[in-house]
Amino acid sequence: MDHRIDYIDRFEYNKVVEVWEASVRATHHFLKEEDIAYFKPLILNTYLDAVELRCFRDEHFKILGFIGVSDGNLQMLFIHPEHRGKSIGKTLLEYAINSLKVNKVDVNEQNEQAVGFYQHCSFETIGRSELDASGKPYPILHMELIK
Numbered sequence: 001m002d003h004r005i006d007y008i009d010r011f012e013y014n015k016v017v018e019v020w021e022a023s024v025r026a027t028h029h030f031l032k033e034e035d036i037a038y039f040k041p042l043i044l045n046t047y048l049d050a051v052e053l054r055c056f057r058d059e060h061f062k063i064l065g066f067i068g069v070s071d072g073n074l075q076m077l078f079i080h081p082e083h084r085g086k087s088i089g090k091t092l093l094e095y096a097i098n099s100l101k102v103n104k105v106d107v108n109e110q111n112e113q114a115v116g117f118y119q120h121c122s123f124e125t126i127g128r129s130e131l132d133a134s135g136k137p138y139p140i141l142h143m144e145l146i147k
Helices: 010-027 033-050 088-099 112-120
Strands: 004-006 052-057 063-070 073-079 104-108 123-129 140-145
Touching (some): 010 052, 010 063, 033 063, 033 073, 052 088, 063 088, 104 112, 112 123, 112 140
Parallel strands (some): 073 104
Antiparallel strands (some): 052 063, 063 073
């Protein structure tokens, strides 16, 4: 199998947003429908351009998961739910740490699977915010890589 980490072209942003939405619906059960509707155009039109993007592709070059990195912060890590549990997230995270110098991540406290994943990958919580970056009432854990 020719799985690989690759760059993402702007013409692929709609596919990236499809992965984001499927992932969020599978893992962010605390979000309301209007929250997803609020974030979706922001992801497409603003957030993807604000980060360094990489994706994990299958042998047919389909995007199965992606990361977004900015200033040592992992801003995004989303895996399509059909492909979770196959070490894609771990592969992308290791790439982000080793190649993009990631050492911090902010995680929704209510996304317990993600919190556990980052803890398992040597991140520890160093702070907490009551509100997310948009001012919505979804507490955020600030985590840092411990080596």
